[in-house]
Amino acid sequence: MSNSPPRSHPPLAAPPEGAAASLGRPGGSSERTVTLEVLRYDPDTDSEARFQRYEVVCQEEWVVLDALNKVKADIDPTLNYRWSCHMAVCGSCGMMINGEPKLSCHAFLRNYEGVIRIEPLANFPIERDLVVAPDDFMDKLKRVKPYLIPKQEKPISEGEYKQTPAQLMKYRQYSMCINCMLCYAACPQYGLTPSFIGPAALTLAHRYNQDSRDGGRKERQEVAATHEGVWECTFVGACSEVCPAHVDPASALQQMKITSSIDWIVEHLIPGGKP
Amino acid sequence: MAKSHKPVVWFPFAAGGTVIAFFIPVIVLLTLMAALGHAPAGLDYANLHAFAANGLGKLIIFGVVSLSMWSSAHRLRCTFYDFGVRADTAVATILYLAAIIGSILAAIYLLRI
Structure with missing residues (x-):
């Protein structure tokens, strides 16, 4: 599940006009190293939450959830987060991305620059890492x-x-x-x-x-x-x-x-x- | 859980919001035009004075002024609340009192015309 290959996305959100061009890579798929800063917290062992950085090689057309899946598969299998459908239907992969509540399957990496900060949904108690108690x-x-x-x-x-x-x-x-x-x-x-x-x-x-x-x-x-x-x-x-x-x-x-x-x-x- | 009595303050707020949306931009524009000497002939001092002297005119002006003030007071109360000022009763009392005093003053001035 977590090492699923990059997939094509349903047309949920069209990329902004000229997004590929502004990155200097018109058309085609290309790789980019993305830095994720992910909140980690285990109530059983941690006295307080901390941020952990991951350098992830991503495809340009990936969403934040793909990057997290790559972390879980290749870098750190202890990272916890919820997801299921990967197409903005199930509503389980909500998290704060750069301070904004978003579905991580709907947050395209091409719309972010620099370090991407990922935190669990605000206003809910944390169960573990990015998983909140609903x-x-x-x-x-x-x-x-x-x-x-x-x-x-x-x-x-x-x-x-x-x-x-x-x-x-x-x-x-x-x-x-x-x-x-x-x-x-x-x-x-x-x-x-x-x-x-x-x-x-x-x-x-x-x-x-x-x-x-x-x-x-x-x-x-x-x-x-x-x-x-x-x-x-x-x-x-x-x-x-x-x-x-x-x-x-x-x-x-x-x-x-x-x-x-x-x-x-x-x-x-x-x-x-x-x- | 008891139902809330907030409609008492919310209804005039909603009415005031509608009034503000429709009338206030026009009033601001006309006031600016008048200040620059470009008021339309129908809106000169004599005509507006006659409008304010008429009973229906007084009622309309009072409605616009009092509802706008009430709406602004309620909006400001909500803004305080949004910013985490939780002394809601004190904030509400001060702001609503200001709107009520403003409305009474508007009525007094209108009745003097």
């Missing part, structure tokens, strides 16, 4: 009930819950989340207030709220409309900037603030009103 996110995900809660259960004999293309489009974008947690690593509010439910979980709550087959919004509001829910968000927008799936969590949270505000007005200002 428990807090998983717990919050559960709390927003990210699944269909039908308005009315109906027997299978009555057939499927149908939906028009227009109804699908209302939530489709928000259903593209790959749970990579880059938005949590980017969100300054999550960093400062760990109880914040956070961008991805709230966006998934919104995704189900927007689904015509769903009737569970009221249950999700018990978590989403609290101080720790959407109201902890100050609309910095970093979540949307780093999202590799273009989900735009910030827009979902702002829409939830509007609907939660309307709920509040109905509940408090209209006699007998129920949201």
Whole structure:
């Protein structure tokens, strides 16, 4: 697995125009020695984290994950990190690359100069090296009930819950989340207030709220409309900037603030009103 | 967990944000043009004074001024929060109070016209 040969990448991110030309190597593949500065930490043996440098001979078209795989295969098999699909679908190879949360399979070496600093995702406890513990996110995900809660259960004999293309489009974008947690690593509010439910979980709550087959919004509001829910968000927008799936969590949270505000007005200002 | 009462301050903030986005750039531009002596004829002193003297005009000006101030106060509160200033109640009190005082002053000046 870790000594897999360099592969061609699906067209996820086109290289910037003239990228090859600016490196003086128009077309074709060429090698380049890249210096990685990787955070190492083993809670069992280390009292504190340290950085370790690796000089890696890389192909020009490689991504950071390829370079890490090369380190693991040829230089240092003790390095720990998560990855699986190598095509920005599984969401498991998120890490801080030069201080920015990125999928390492989606971070092309040609876009970096000098030493590339690689750290585990910010705002999460480190399990080992670049592996973080996602428990807090998983717990919050559960709390927003990210699944269909039908308005009315109906027997299978009555057939499927149908939906028009227009109804699908209302939530489709928000259903593209790959749970990579880059938005949590980017969100300054999550960093400062760990109880914040956070961008991805709230966006998934919104995704189900927007689904015509769903009737569970009221249950999700018990978590989403609290101080720790959407109201902890100050609309910095970093979540949307780093999202590799273009989900735009910030827009979902702002829409939830509007609907939660309307709920509040109905509940408090209209006699007998129920949201 | 109890639902938040933040909509009370967030709704005027959202309304103010919309007002700021639509009106403030135009107002800044027209003010600069007026300062340079290029105000359109319809926006000369006499016309604007008449607008501010009219009841509906007063209401519109008050709405733009108070909502913009409230929105700016709330935005500033969020900015303090983003920078890690966690004395949120104190920050919110000071900023909202400034917006409220500003709104009252705007109302007083408008009613005097």
